[in-house]
Amino acid sequence: ISFQYLQMKWPLLDVPSSATVKDTRSPSPAHLVNLKFYGLEKEHHFQFLNPNITFPLEHWACGPVGNSLTHLSLEAGIPRPPHPSELSPYYPLSPGAVGQIPHPLGWLVPQQGQPMYSLPPGGFRHPYPALAMNASMSSLVSSRFSPHMVAPAHPGLPTSGIPHPAIVSPIVKQEPAPPSLSPAVSAKSPVTVKKEEEKKPHVKKPLNAFMLYMKEMRAKVVAECTLKESAAINQILGRKWHNLSREEQAKYYELARKERQLHSQLYPTWSARDNYGKKKKRKREKQLSQTQSQQQVHEAEALSHLEPWVLWNVRALASKSKKPCVQYLPPEKPCDSPASSHGSMLDSPATPSAALASPAAPAATHSEQAQPLSLTTKPEARAQLALHSAAFLSAKAAATSSGQMGSQPPLLSRPLPLGSMPTALLTSPPSFPATLHAHQALPVLQAQPLSLVTKSAH
DNA sequence: TCGCCTTTGAAGATG
């Protein structure tokens, strides 16, 4: 099943011809089924699927009543930004003049109305003099990447002292001459070192493809929704991301790759590790307890004699131990995409090393390279794909809160006869048989609308 | 005021 799914979903895998590049989310049977039951966008119908929802979803009026998210529909009406190679009004110089580091996100500018990498009030001196500078480069670097991590090619150049948006440390912002720009001091006391450590600017991680997508689309989604909560918006964006065509996603993967590339050039010594612990988190605790809960589930599942619905209850209990949180959206339609983290196994672009190893390939072929779909997809991932169903996703949504499931094996690994499940539990069944197709499962779901989806409801 | 929520992806950490 999983093999067929992959083939349907990713024809390029076996036939990497250009003809197959288009419409990669092409009509697998599951898609057709989804379209049949969910409409062109699953999101259109969530209200019908979840008639009893009483939480935030209620005031989730995005656009005209009845439309819900209709016009959030991806392909419908949301203009795609021009490819970097197309742009330019905002960045007059040719990419080649940008020190071989063209602004990877320049096309976002006209989209957002304001530059993604905007110049701070008062302007900004280019922090990376080694690079040829123009408006494009300047705006890029000025927005997110701290200049202070970069060893100046011309140390003598005056510093403006203008704060950099990407620099988190307020101390550094007020520093006329950041430590890293100062001449090396041969001997420093531990105190001094520590002090400078604290002053060390916080260079943020480069945005990944999804983050770039969110950044671009958030405003649109927010504009069309009354709901402003980012958590909700992000759920929408997550789904929209999955609904993007492979080519559209490829754009963002490519941009992200360029971001990383640029980032690594700007901050050769920077490591993601540098930012570890920058955010104070209690999340750690929560995730640990979540892991423990998952462990309980697995332990229970190890008891193979348990009926599936018993296992489901076990899972429900495990989920209770988590902090209540709201799911703003109904479960995702089945097989719409691999979904979630494990979906990334399919959707992800080339590995960083591969991506970096191969410089920007011609657009035509690059999109193929940019999202190669894992020929190396792991067996368990394929199994997960095969087992995905609307119900499972529902269960997943209810039982997880932070992507833990993304790396977990499917909770149910054997076919589950629907008849064996208590009717009440059908409101949120753990899974359908792997052999049961979505079009078989969905009517059941509709007949028995999924129960609600706030985790706090339990 | 701080951290959580929520999403995906990249990368470091861990076993």
Next chain:
DNA sequence: CATCTTCAAAGGCGA
């Protein structure tokens, strides 16, 4: 090597 954890953005919300 596989899995887990953290952090990128965003803004409302609760403590």
